[in-house]
Amino acid sequence: MPEGDTVLSVANRLHEVLGGHSLTRVDLRWPSVSVDAFNRGVVHDVDAYAKHLFVRFASGVSLHTHLRMDGVWRVVPTGSREAQASSPTVRAVLATSEWTCVGYELGMMDIVPTARERDLIAHLGPDILADQCVPTHLLDQARADPARFLAPRRAHTSLLVSDRDWIEALSRFAAQPQTRPIGETLLDQSVVSGIGTIFMAEGLFTHRISPMRPLADTPLVPLLASIRGHLIRGVVRPVAGRRIHVHSRRGQPCMRCGTPIARRLVGPPTAQRPAFYCPTCQHR
Ligand SMILES: [Zn+2]
Structure with a gap:
């Protein structure tokens, strides 16, 4: 199972390629999540809390995902073969004109107002990787x-x-x-x-x-x-x-x-x- 360092690395990588950019493609393959309810727009930032990943949009909504046991995100050039995301294990595709982020076997997905991210992680203890988590x-x-x-x-x-x-x-x-x-x-x-x-x-x-x-x-x-x-x-x-x-x-x-x-x-x-x-x- 991925640990906090893996998820933070993923967040940093996704932030590098998505942060500040407008998405040209959003494809969420999750029964309870509708892309229609989702104002794609510009990605503000991508952050991690423990093993939870948040893609935050300038419009004030966040896409929340979790890697669970086998989840992984891959960043590939838009237009490449993998960017077609044809595998049945793909759960999310977020793309700019340059880069495509493909999420495989994700274990959780929600869209929430950014201000309510806390509700999704309220059951968790403090993140050991938080910036200020130093005695x-x-x-x-x-x-x-x-x-x-x-x-x-x-x-x-x-x-x-x-x-x-x-x-x-x-x-x-x-x-x-x-x-x-x-x-x-x-x-x-x-x-x-x-x-x-x-x-x-x-x-x-x-x-x-x-x-x-x-x-x-x-x-x-x-x-x-x-x-x-x-x-x-x-x-x-x-x-x-x-x-x-x-x-x-x-x-x-x-x-x-x-x-x-x-x-x-x-x-x-x-x-x-x-x-x-x-x-x-x-x-x-
Ligand atoms: Zn020993």
């Missing part, structure tokens, strides 16, 4: 080493505007049962949003924390700061080109101690997800 006492470090902490987002009005969001995230962790395992809590999008199985696993490995460790014993601030760092680096360089230490490496030797990487399921019975970890480095 106050780490701000000095962030200023000294901005690449590590500050997301390379574009300068535009974000959905989140203050580091109150970071405090909000920590308070949501504090409101959880303190016996709850950290692995499943990191994946709970109502606590903090934008983290998936890859960076849950990588963040816990970095700090030598078992996915089963209770919240009460988990150093949350450094853990969240480093997961945010992993995700931000993911925006700069996609996961495919990066070294992954534990995720999907079951049975292969730990890069730190050589112990075979293990995998277990975390989360409630109806929504279990895999967690990869080193049983030696992350024994508790």
